[in-house]
Amino acid sequence: MHESVLLTESIEYLNLNSKSIIVDCTLGYAGHSSCILRQIKHGFLYAFDQDKEAIKEADKKLKTIGSNYEIINTNFVNLKKELTKRVDKVDGILFDLGVSSPQLDQANRGFSFHKDAPLDMRMDQSQKLTAYKVVNDYSKETLIKILKEYGEEKYATRIVEGIIKARQNKNIETTLQLAEIIKQSVPEKYRRQTHPARKTFQAIRIEVNDELNVFKKALKDALDLIKVGGRVCVITFHSLEDRICKQVFNEVSLVPKELQNLPVIPDEYKPKYKVIANIKPTNKEIEKNNRSRSARLRVIERSL
Numbered sequence: 001m002h003e004s005v006l007l008t009e010s011i012e013y014l015n016l017n018s019k020s021i022i023v024d025c026t027l028g029y030a031g032h033s034s035c036i037l038r039q040i041k042h043g044f045l046y047a048f049d050q051d052k053e054a055i056k057e058a059d060k061k062l063k064t065i066g067s068n069y070e071i072i073n074t075n076f077v078n079l080k081k082e083l084t085k086r087v088d089k090v091d092g093i094l095f096d097l098g099v100s101s102p103q104l105d106q107a108n109r110g111f112s113f114h115k116d117a118p119l120d121m122r123m124d125q126s127q128k129l130t131a132y133k134v135v136n137d138y139s140k141e142t143l144i145k146i147l148k149e150y151g152e153e154k155y156a157t158r159i160v161e162g163i164i165k166a167r168q169n170k171n172i173e174t175t176l177q178l179a180e181i182i183k184q185s186v187p188e189k190y191r192r193q194t195h196p197a198r199k200t201f202q203a204i205r206i207e208v209n210d211e212l213n214v215f216k217k218a219l220k221d222a223l224d225l226i227k228v229g230g231r232v233c234v235i236t237f238h239s240l241e242d243r244i245c246k247q248v249f250n251e252v253s254l255v256p257k258e259l260q261n262l263p264v265i266p267d268e269y270k271p272k273y274k275v276i277a278n279i280k281p282t283n284k285e286i287e288k289n290n291r292s293r294s295a296r297l298r299v300i301e302r303s304l
């Protein structure tokens with residue numbers, strides 16, 4: 001089952017009341033959405049996910065709580081397009097990024113380097129690009145760039161050389177084959193630290209789902225979609241996502257450097273948003289749920 005991360009904190013920061021109109025961009029197994037729906041008896045919840053299996057389970061759960069919700073089965077890159085068809089502005093928007101535990105645990109989804117499965121890694125199973133295509137068809141240069149940028153993998157070149165050599169004989173078919181190639185490509189001492197395939201798998205997953213570009217666009221759109229007094233809460237799980245969130249929040253909440261010393265900031269340069277929180281899970285949560293160890297919650301509020 002999926003154990004929601006930073007659940008109490010994110011719900012608290014959404015500042016719900018019974019009439020709130022809320023968007024959960026990452027419905028998953030409805031951990032957050034269930035809590036939200038319980039508190040907005042006369043409001044409405046719009047929930048996005050691109051994973052049909054997650055949606056089926058989440059819908060069953062939400063039905064037992066209320067009917068004032070709509071699940072929108074699409075990538076949250078379409079947030080603005082879909083929401084503006086339905087509503088003007090909303091009170092709160094939540095992102096709980098990444099994959100859910102069931103997605104990781106279901107071997108056939110190909111996200112895990114611990115379980116053998118075809119190389120897939122698609123969150124949206126109807127999309128064309130899979131991890132198989134990335135691993136077997138991408139050029140050496142592109143693969144190295146992806147491992148460096150999306151995995152921050154210091155042995156990117158050696159790992160990609162291992163992949164290129166292996167695929168000259170026969171295409172790489174499964175997650176465990178890929179994990180073994182990675183293991184054989186890195187120095188012995190690196191194998192003893194965290195799993196040597198972790199960063200490469202992260203990089204390939206980000207490429208397959210175009211995660212960083214999609215998040216950046218959706219986050220900027222989310223800022224436009226909230227009312228004055230409304231909040232956007234973002235839970236990230238690695239430094240690349242967190243960096244994007246921090247940059248986007250800084251852009252809209254800080255006075256431009258060259259104006260910071262003015263005695264009065266002209267109205268048009270006054271920031272429209274205020275950062276409210278930047279927190280990590282407690283030690284107690286990390287002990288209970290290891291997946292939360294790298295999580296971070298950032299919250300911003302629209303003030304003008």
Ligand SMILES: C[S@@+](CC[C@H](N)C(=O)[O-])C[C@H]1O[C@@H](n2cnc3c(N)ncnc32)[C@H](O)[C@@H]1O
Nearest residue numbers: 004026028029030031032049050051075076096
């Ligand atoms: C970490 S889980 C969310 C868990 C949820 N908050 C809960 O407590 O049950 C992330 C979910 O977001 C979905 N997701 C990730 N990126 C997405 C995107 N770009 N568009 C739509 N759904 C996405 C995944 O399919 C997954 O179900």
